[in-house]
Amino acid sequence: MACGSTFLWKGKCTWFCCGGGWGPCGATGTGACGTCQSSQFKGAWPNASQACFTITRPDLCGENMPRRGCGSVMNVKHQCTGATVCITIADCGPRTKSFCGATSCCNGQCRTNHVIDLTPAAFAQIGNLSSGHVPAWIYE
């Protein structure tokens, strides 16, 4: 399925590891969807299911993003550089409620609240892992 260009959401984009690997990632599983792997273009969405939403509670930060379940395809764009990556939702996250107000800025414009997590492979397409986060716009 190709990525679309219809605006879905915007916010702070971070990265996470899943599906195994080295170091602390070795203890990670393949995520809520059973398909997450750090070396693939995958992502985590806070409203991947009702059970997921109950954990992440983005609404407590004012983020009422729509439900998009396992296998949903999203195009994630760096707010300033325009770099994009097309990912498939494979996990539940980030835990938005725990970081209300967290920001990610570039060129003086900030996005607030963790709204999406990308695997290292996906995040590296639009930013540097050492930055930890980028402000992003999300399309489908």
Add this chain to the structure above:
Amino acid sequence: MSAPMDRRRFLTGAALGGATIVGASALGALDAEAAYASTRSTLDPGVIESAFAEGRIGAIQGALLVVAGSWGETHKVQLTNATSVWKLRPTSAKEIEIGDGMYGRGVRMPDGTIAADAVWVNIVNLECTVAGIAADRLQLAHDKHAVLGRLIAGTTVASYNGGALTSDLSRLKIGQAVRVLGAWRPADDSVDVAQLTVAA
């Protein structure tokens, strides 16, 4: 003045030329994000424009990293003078050791080698809860596992409630949710903490 040289072409040439690059100013901006933004042209998920490598470094042959991927694959990652290296902080290839974990991004060469634009060594980005605090370390809970986070004087910084980065760690509290960006230590499985994002 001519347009800045495309970074991908530069890396490709560098790798084919034996990685003997002197200086990288011909690139113009060396910011990888900007460089990659200028070269992506497709929204098709089936098209991967940047090569990616993940795994443990099994051998270092000059400027070539032989990497054992976590899912059985093998990567050969060529470093050049244009490759940015991160290991807790921006550093040089001299800091890379056999046994380190890594993520790398670059351009796939005809022989399958990846000419690396960036290599992140032992980097982790973990969603944790603070379980204990000492002067030089944090006990962290990551998923259902305990992680020892080492606080590095002069390096570890924190952002509270979306604020600016500060070296003041006195506002950390047990039970807080934190996002930990750091470098894993293979020797003892702890994590040197570079940056903490602390919840409200």
